[in-house]
Amino acid sequence: MEKTPGIRSTVSRRNFLSGTAAVGGGLLAMDMAGNPAHAAVPKPSQASAPLSEKQIAALPRVKQEMVAPPFLPKHEQVATGGPKVVEVRLDIEEKKMVLDDEGAEIWALTFNGSVPGPMIVVHQDDYVELTLVNPETSAMEHNIDFHASTGALGGGGLTHVSPGEEAVLRFRATKAGVFVYHCAPGGAMIPYHVCHGMNGAIMVLPRDGLKAADGTPIRYDRAYYIGEQDYYLAKDEHDEYIKYETAGEDYADSLRVMATLTPSHVVFNGAVGALLGEGTLKASVGESVLMVHSQANRDTRPHLIGGHGDYVWSTGSFTDPPQTGLETWFIAGGAAGCAIYTFRQPGIYAYVNHNLIEAVLKGASAHFEVDGKWNDDLMKQVRKPSQIKS
């Protein structure tokens, strides 16, 4: 298997992108000069003065216990104390996963065995110290690119691990928001790995917690992580999905299907129905629920059927004020975003990608089961469906 195809061209393409970003920065500055309301919004972090290695070594260290999505690791919404070094370990696992009731399967490439990988939660100005472990049993080389980080390739160039290797990357979480992380080994292996499940998200909370546009604190009672995944499975001449013996064996077939830009599956949390039935998300009337949604490769549009986004950070940036009262929100491919909704009614709510073909035919649907007391003022069935009287 080729190890890092096209890594050179990947690097030069990134350099081109960073040039574009510099131009964007200039435009923003002009905007800010002409519009003081905008100028007030993007605040640099309060404690972002660079620390020496000695100062970093003196910071408190905490180990984050990773949990599989849709759950988030234990965390404080408002940070106590100053910046910390948060130790995170991700174990790469190449594993066969069944994707739907028809038995379609894929050799998924995963962080910690789940699609998406586990959510990491830190506060702005914390240091993330990641140990990335690629076991000897793996077939492929992997790495990680953190969209939350600042530095070349998001750490991608510093974390290439062949089977049997591990690497440690430290970055300072200077940007508050929710961000994607993903594997990006180089060339065509980048979409191949991302579209085999190798992505996840990190939430970098403001140290003093989330806020509405007017500064009012926003808190949540529960939090869930919905990772949307597009898969591109190849079929044989009998129109059946091809099954493979080992990870990586589907490389050429997969590239052929990916080139059509038409996914065979678009799912939440790894497989069709993962967040339905036993996987249904739970909440109660009166609870505020944070829903983080990531899509590492493709645009999407979450919608909570029967509810709304009370507060929505569609781009995922917590330095921008949340939008309010949305029906559907946009998450750009390669990004995470989030919404908070306070449930007012009990029942089953579908949470979908509101391209309904993708929701119903391709798999991008989840359920919330909400308990509590029905409110007739908000909705009431005045007459049951019955014979037309007139």
Ligand SMILES: [Cu+2]
């Ligand atoms: Cu990978």
